[in-house]
Amino acid sequence: MADEVAIIGAGLSGLALALALHQQSIKATIYESRPAPLNIGGAVMLSPNALKVLDALGVYQEVRSKGFNLKNSNCKKSTANYSRRTSSAAKRSNRIYRFELIDIILSRIKAEGIPVVFGCKYARVVEETDEHVIWESADGEQHTASWLVGADGIHSTVRKYLYPDLVPRFTHMAGITAAVPTAPVRHLGKPITKPLTIISEGKGAFVVAPQKVDGSEMLIVKQRRIDELDREGWDHFLADRESLIKFMQEDADSFGELALTSTQHIDPKKMNVWPFYVIPELDKWASSKRRVVILGDSAHAIPPSAGQGINQAFEDVYMFALLLAAAKGGNVKVEDALTFWQRYRQDRVNKVLELNKQIDLRRLPKDQLPGLAAEGVAQQKFDMSWLYAPDFKADVDNWVKSVSADVA
Numbered sequence: 001m002a003d004e005v006a007i008i009g010a011g012l013s014g015l016a017l018a019l020a021l022h023q024q025s026i027k028a029t030i031y032e033s034r035p036a037p038l039n040i041g042g043a044v045m046l047s048p049n050a051l052k053v054l055d056a057l058g059v060y061q062e063v064r065s066k067g068f069n070l071k072n073s074n075c076k077k078s079t080a081n082y083s084r085r086t087s088s089a090a091k092r093s094n095r096i097y098r099f100e101l102i103d104i105i106l107s108r109i110k111a112e113g114i115p116v117v118f119g120c121k122y123a124r125v126v127e128e129t130d131e132h133v134i135w136e137s138a139d140g141e142q143h144t145a146s147w148l149v150g151a152d153g154i155h156s157t158v159r160k161y162l163y164p165d166l167v168p169r170f171t172h173m174a175g176i177t178a179a180v181p182t183a184p185v186r187h188l189g190k191p192i193t194k195p196l197t198i199i200s201e202g203k204g205a206f207v208v209a210p211q212k213v214d215g216s217e218m219l220i221v222k223q224r225r226i227d228e229l230d231r232e233g234w235d236h237f238l239a240d241r242e243s244l245i246k247f248m249q250e251d252a253d254s255f256g257e258l259a260l261t262s263t264q265h266i267d268p269k270k271m272n273v274w275p276f277y278v279i280p281e282l283d284k285w286a287s288s289k290r291r292v293v294i295l296g297d298s299a300h301a302i303p304p305s306a307g308q309g310i311n312q313a314f315e316d317v318y319m320f321a322l323l324l325a326a327a328k329g330g331n332v333k334v335e336d337a338l339t340f341w342q343r344y345r346q347d348r349v350n351k352v353l354e355l356n357k358q359i360d361l362r363r364l365p366k367d368q369l370p371g372l373a374a375e376g377v378a379q380q381k382f383d384m385s386w387l388y389a390p391d392f393k394a395d396v397d398n399w400v401k402s403v404s405a406d407v408a
């Protein structure tokens, strides 16, 4: 039987999309190549813009009960010897283990009877017409759907249908992370209750973020420059825990008490490596016949400085479902809805990329700041209201109204 929407990938984008479409009475089936959703490991930071979407999808209360909640997402500029709040625009943020978030959304998907097919790997599009798309899975079986959505991550195979030659670019940076107990960690003699970034002149940044519902654990992150490795190479790199622990402990004194107290007893089993890949801005997120669409990391993998990867993906899926529903309802044309969607979303992604740049600038040693203008940037407070405040539903409704008025 043909699917209305075939979603490729049961990562957080694909799972949230299935729920968002279901809410709009659009039938979807998820196809995931693995036996279970990809759990990249560790926790993710959810900012108010994403929590708003999760609230609209009816899962926010569960997220709240499972993750570490912050009343205000603070962005502090600190050194080893002082700590100063530089911006605080968020009403609420949440740091939750990815597997917990996946479990919450997947349980809801199961409860709603939305089909998820595990162990089914998308291979290629066989045919696309104005009405449907036929695609093939790796086992040679052919499937038909009205829409095929690639939510298959940064190394997306669905994207190859739109961009056969595009490969993600490695930024030559990786984050080395460890989950450590919060209790012994101190900054300026005080326990840690909020995320904190320590900037050291010449040594870059050391980031900590409490996680687990009671904040009993924290993630510590240090970035390093590194040449690209293949999959086996990254496995070896991660397997050498002794070197990774040594790297975390190196120069700890220049980051002060926070780094000294958090890197003393690192459990090698709780370490991870996060290589930073990006893809360039894409001019299309949908095929010319609009039956194949990409979203989430597949459409706009974002470097991690502002921690917006999954947050932006949640915005994609929520708006996509609202707009597809409007198009199906005959209020707007699919092509117009997809054009509006991509433009709206890309504008926000671009602003996040600009925010990333400013955050990275602040993390540079002063003598590497490119001139006084950059010094000025580094002094500014971040205004996060544009990121946290939008009302996606109202923005879609207003656009639909304006287009319908034009047509009338």
Ligand SMILES: Cc1cc2nc3c(=O)[nH]c(=O)nc-3n(C[C@H](O)[C@H](O)[C@H](O)COP(=O)(O)OP(=O)(O)OC[C@H]3O[C@@H](n4cnc5c(N)ncnc54)[C@H](O)[C@@H]3O)c2cc1C
Pocket (backbone or CB within 6 Å): 008, 009, 010, 011, 012, 013, 014, 031, 032, 033, 034, 036, 037, 038, 040, 041, 042, 043, 044, 045, 046, 120, 121, 122, 123, 151, 152, 153, 154, 156, 157, 272, 273, 274, 295, 296, 297, 298, 307, 308, 309, 310, 311, 312, 313
């Ligand atoms: C260590 C780490 C920490 C992060 N922390 C944060 C954070 O704090 N905040 C934040 O916002 N972002 C964070 N990110 C980024 C965030 O994880 C990504 O933006 C997010 O996972 C993207 O979700 P996605 O569903 O689009 O892709 P993915 O999570 O990559 O999921 C893609 C899914 O598609 C499946 N798939 C792939 N190919 C196929 C195929 N051919 N057929 C079928 N299925 C397929 C995969 O198995 C996978 O399940 C972090 C990333 C990493 C690596």
